[in-house]
Amino acid sequence: MLIQLLANGVVNGCMYALMALGFALIYNTTKIFHVAHGAVYTAGAYLCYVFLIQLHWPLSAALVLAVLLAALLGALIEWFVYAPLFRRDASLLVALLSSLGLYVALVNLIALLFGNETKVLRPGIEKTYHAFGVILTRIQVAQVVAAAITLPLLVLLLKATLWGKIIRAVRDNPTLAQVLGVNLGAVRLAVFAGGSALAGLAACLAALDVGMDPQVGMPALLIAAVALIVGGVGTFEGPVIGSFLLGLLQSLVVWRISARWMDAITFAILIVFLLFRPEGLAGRRRRLEETTA
Amino acid sequence: MNYLWHILVMINIYAILSSSLNLVAGYTGLLSMCHAAFYGIGAYTTTLLMMQLGFGFVPAMLLAVPFTALLSLVIAVPSLRLRGDYFVLATLGFQIIVFGVLYNWVALTRGPYGIPGIPVPSVAGFEVNTVFRYFVFSGLLAAACLAIVWLLVHSPFGRLLRAVRDDEIAAAALGKNAPRVKTTAFASGAAFAAIPGALFAGYMRYIDPTSFTLMEAIFILSIVVIGGAGSFLGPIVGSAFMVLLPEVLRFLHMPDAVAANMRQIIYGLLLIVLMRMRPQGFLGEYGFK
Numbered sequence: 001m002l003i004q005l006l007a008n009g010v011v012n013g014c015m016y017a018l019m020a021l022g023f024a025l026i027y028n029t030t031k032i033f034h035v036a037h038g039a040v041y042t043a044g045a046y047l048c049y050v051f052l053i054q055l056h057w058p059l060s061a062a063l064v065l066a067v068l069l070a071a072l073l074g075a076l077i078e079w080f081v082y083a084p085l086f087r088r089d090a091s092l093l094v095a096l097l098s099s100l101g102l103y104v105a106l107v108n109l110i111a112l113l114f115g116n117e118t119k120v121l122r123p124g125i126e127k128t129y130h131a132f133g134v135i136l137t138r139i140q141v142a143q144v145v146a147a148a149i150t151l152p153l154l155v156l157l158l159k160a161t162l163w164g165k166i167i168r169a170v171r172d173n174p175t176l177a178q179v180l181g182v183n184l185g186a187v188r189l190a191v192f193a194g195g196s197a198l199a200g201l202a203a204c205l206a207a208l209d210v211g212m213d214p215q216v217g218m219p220a221l222l223i224a225a226v227a228l229i230v231g232g233v234g235t236f237e238g239p240v241i242g243s244f245l246l247g248l249l250q251s252l253v254v255w256r257i258s259a260r261w262m263d264a265i266t267f268a269i270l271i272v273f274l275l276f277r278p279e280g281l282a283g284r285r286r287r288l289e290e291t292t293a
Numbered sequence: 294m295n296y297l298w299h300i301l302v303m304i305n306i307y308a309i310l311s312s313s314l315n316l317v318a319g320y321t322g323l324l325s326m327c328h329a330a331f332y333g334i335g336a337y338t339t340t341l342l343m344m345q346l347g348f349g350f351v352p353a354m355l356l357a358v359p360f361t362a363l364l365s366l367v368i369a370v371p372s373l374r375l376r377g378d379y380f381v382l383a384t385l386g387f388q389i390i391v392f393g394v395l396y397n398w399v400a401l402t403r404g405p406y407g408i409p410g411i412p413v414p415s416v417a418g419f420e421v422n423t424v425f426r427y428f429v430f431s432g433l434l435a436a437a438c439l440a441i442v443w444l445l446v447h448s449p450f451g452r453l454l455r456a457v458r459d460d461e462i463a464a465a466a467l468g469k470n471a472p473r474v475k476t477t478a479f480a481s482g483a484a485f486a487a488i489p490g491a492l493f494a495g496y497m498r499y500i501d502p503t504s505f506t507l508m509e510a511i512f513i514l515s516i517v518v519i520g521g522a523g524s525f526l527g528p529i530v531g532s533a534f535m536v537l538l539p540e541v542l543r544f545l546h547m548p549d550a551v552a553a554n555m556r557q558i559i560y561g562l563l564l565i566v567l568m569r570m571r572p573q574g575f576l577g578e579y580g581f582k
Binding site: 081084085092094096097100103105106108109112225226229258270274 | 377383389511514518554558564582
């Protein structure tokens with residue numbers, strides 16, 4: 001029983017990590033608290049629904065196109081909403097409020113088009129795999145495989161390549177990066193596209209498992225934000241660590257307390273971290289002169 | 294005619310609610326995402342005092358006010374040490390925790406089943422039992438609350454709030470205790486939010502946790518931001534606008550199901566456009582600098 005719950009915790013952690021790394025890519029680099037990332041997630045799931053169910057495309061094509069279109073949506077959001085604010089040097093709170101408006105507008109547009117009820121992508125019972133006393137469905141295995149390929153690859157990309165170095169330079173000091181010839185607008189567009197692609201991927205994989213309704217984006221976004229803070233803002237391995245921690249912890253909550261208290265406990269942990277270790281697990285305290293935002 | 298009074302009751306309720314948030318978000322510059330929690334705590338406290346302990350509406354409401362203020366300190370004291378996004382996230386966390394408690398503490402709140410059969414408010418033997426009477430009753434309460442808010446923001450204390458908002462370090466350098474000012478503002482905002490909570494419970498005569506969600510908190514914040522943060526009239530105009538918007542859509546013969554989403558799409562887009570063109574809202578003076 002416990003092993004099964006821990007296994008479920010790891011699977012959930014994989015899904016949280018995809019979303020959290022996407023959110024971290026955007027938040028660390030632009031410092032925008034991108035609430036509309038939740039709407040991109042919802043859009044990703046519904047795009048998958050359109051291609052897979054309404055147009056009867058094969059799963060792989062539906063998945064690829066949904067992820068690409070989610071990336072495009074993220075880039076469009078940056079182009080039309082955040083970039084103008086950035087050029088005008090608007091405060092980050094203004095960006096946050098725009099993001100809230102964008103979330104509300106996009107989610108309700110989706111609800112208007114597809115209705116409020118839950119939609120399922122794969123009816124029926126999934127094939128299951130048994131190993132070491134753990135039962136996983138085929139979708140869950142696919143979720144773990146997708147995360148096991150994507151996450152290390154991305155963290156490596158961010159740590160060891162020139163692109164990664166540019167993104168980290170913009171994260172640490174955008175003005176200085178610009179002085180050194182970095183095209184700030186292009187980097188911002190790239191992180192929005194990349195982060196949104198991750199949200200789209202996470203959304204499709206989750207939708208294949210449990211279906212979707214227009215409100216799925218908000219909880220996914222909130223868990224990503226908590227995972228980032230718990231793991232360490234400013235880092236890229238932090239949100240991944242935080243996600244697995246949250247996934248396992250939620251399994252323990254289900255085991256010892258009740259699934260109903262999961263959200264409340266998740267956010268209680270957030271508040272404890274904000275108070276006692278705001279730099280997160282993987283982060284380090286920065287001196288005042290190191291912070292630019 | 295009842296239709297008109299109903300709309301005016303809702304405007305009264307939201308005018309108090311958003312003006313109370315304006316003290317926090319507009320005048321003090323603290324983007325709080327947990328105002329629906331205080332609204333809900335006010336509604337539930339009033340209801341439970343009336344139904345479990347046999348209090349009258351007015352005494353129950355008057356006890357809910359300090360109780361909500363006290364609970365607000367639980368989140369205010371720790372989270373006001375945080376800045377910017379972190380403060381927003383801490384209040385958002387508090388909002389979700391309060392919703393979780395309202396939803397899951399079934400023994401006290403009946404959880405998702407809600408509390409039906411809330412008694413009609415009666416004031417000094419006078420039953421507020423028609424929509425028109427409720428309009429007058431809520432109007433009088435709104436007038437009283439807004440008068441207090443007006444006095445508050447035009448007092449030296451109100452000036453202090455704006456000083457801390459605009460330049461906390463300068464205010465501190467002049468010997469003002471900025472953390473205490475912020476805490477007071479936050480607790481006063483929460484205290485005032487209990488009154489519309491009580492009014493809502495007495496008017497609907499049924500409450501359940503779904504009226505006090507994160508989306509409601511975002512909605513209240515949008516009223517303040519769209520109407521104009523940091524101006525006295527802004528939230529009142531914002532409330533009228535947001536309450537009337539779905540009614541206007543209904544007159545355009547839009548089906549109710551479509552109108553509900555349409556209203557949210559319009560207010561979402563409005564928020565984006567205002568942040569781009571006029572971050573201080575319709576009437577505001579503070580643009581979240």
